[in-house]
Amino acid sequence: MPRRQLGQLEAEVLAALAAADGFVTTARLRDRLSGDPAYTTVNTILFRLHDKGLVVRERSGRRFRYRLVVDESKLVAGRMRDQLRVASDPAGVLAQFVRTLNADETAALRELLDGP
Structure with missing residues (x-):
């Protein structure tokens, strides 16, 4: 399986x-x-997300349970924005991104761009 x-x-x-x-x-x-990631790999990611303040955890017996405490759409949009800021050709990046959208995503984007 590819990484x-x-x-x-x-x-x-x-x-x-x-x-x-x-x-x-x-x-x-x-x-x-x-892709069936290893339990320890997922656990490591959860610990890192907790350290970043993106999730909270509570003890449940000998284990932890996790919950997201940030708005996923804002988080992902921020990451996208960060990538555009460092791109040498932001317009090219946006064009490439738009070409990868499916019909529903394209319609949602059009609605957002045409909205008030």
Whole structure:
């Protein structure tokens, strides 16, 4: 199986946490991720996200349960913005991004751009 790109698993963990209702254990979260990542890998990512202040945790027996405490859309948009800031050709990056959108995403983008 090919390895994920740098930060891809962290992004998947954040998305899975955002989709969860309340607190979730590492094992339950791992079951929601593609590619069968190692339990210890997911746990390491959760510890790092906790250190960054993106998740909170509570003890549940001998384990922790985690919950996202930031708005996922703001977090991802901020990351996208950071990438555009350092790109030598931001317009080219945006053009490439738009070419990868599916029909629903394109319609949502058009609605946002045409909105008030």
